[in-house]
Amino acid sequence: MALHFVTDAVSDAAVGDDLVLSGTEAHHAATVRRVRAGEAVTIGDGRGVWAEGTCTEVAPRRVVVAVTVRREVPASRPRVVLVQALAKGDRDELAVQASTELGVDEIVPWQAERSVSRWDAAKAIKGRARWTTIVREAAKQAHRAWIPAVAPLATTREVASAFAAAHLVVLDPDGSERVSELRFTDDEDVVLVVGPEGGISDGELRTFSDAGAVVARLGDTVLRTSTAGPAALAVLSASLERW
Structure with missing residues (x-):
């Protein structure tokens, strides 16, 4: 190649x-x-x-x-967006890298309640730049015609507000639906929300649910924050006939 x-x-x-x-x-x-x-x-x-x-x-x-x-090469429709919670170590960066290789169209860093990693104003600038570099290199490795955008750091309410008109899917092991059974028939963005190591809080789940989110699970096991997003992307790539 x-x-x-x-x-x-x-x-x-x-x-x-x-x-x-x-x-x-x-x-x-x-x-x-x-x-x-x-x-x-x-x-x-x-x-x-x-x-x-x-x-x-x-x-x-x-x-x-x-x-x-x-x-x-035309941009993919619908777009698939990953809202990735900040995580300790390099687990969030691993998610960003793998998700880019798997075809995500935009990545939003999310300051979740239970995120061990915290970005203040200065760290938010450096962190976004770091994620942008990871995305660029991963897109080159995957031979992608479109390099995903990395949005500014967002809070829970900002995520819920920004994607209220999209298909908002919150990944949770206790979700009532399976990601593999979700079907999207229009061109509205599909937004995957992945929580941090400690999971998504009840308050955050209510905020997302009030914005129309579907709370869905991948299977019967609990995945790390570094693997949940990429796994869901793989499932969606098949159902959206990207693969």
């Missing part, structure tokens, strides 16, 4: 053009991934533009690709 790289320069590229990778992307291509002249690669802008080409020049700060194919 061809290696994949991301640059805004591809947005205006046409078949027959020489596309130049520079900066960190060129360094990654030439030094880390060790591409060679004559090797086929794919390039995207993270917003749907997709190109294929052949490397004609490779140097640590400049990689030139002759574009042979260019197309635009």
Whole structure:
């Protein structure tokens, strides 16, 4: 499989053009991934533009690709959004990485009541930047034409308000419905809410339920916060016929 790289320069590229990778992307291509002249690669802008080409020049700060194919990939509808509670260690980051590889369209960091990790104003800026970097690298690894957006840190009420018109699905081991049985027949966003290590509080469940949320379970076992979101995404990808 061809290696994949991301640059805004591809947005205006046409078949027959020489596309130049520079900066960190060129360094990654030439030094880390060790591409060679004559090797086929794919390039995207993270917003749907997709190109294929052949490397004609490779140097640590400049990689030139002759574009042979260019197309635009439409965004998926309905979108699938992951609201991921902050978690201790790197468990929330593991969820972000895997969910990006599995096709999530947007990620919202959520400051849940029982989140051990707490982001103040400064940490919220750094944390969002960190998640954005993880998403970009995971999207490149998965050869995605669209790179998911990472929203600002949100509270429970902000999540409930922002997605009141969407299909809001709260993952909970005691949910009355199964994720595998949910069906969505319109283009409204499907929003998965994943709680922290200690679970979602009763007050939070009431807030989400008042916003029209469905409380659903994945199965008969209790998954970690790092695996619940990716597992639900896999189930939805099948039911939405993405896979």
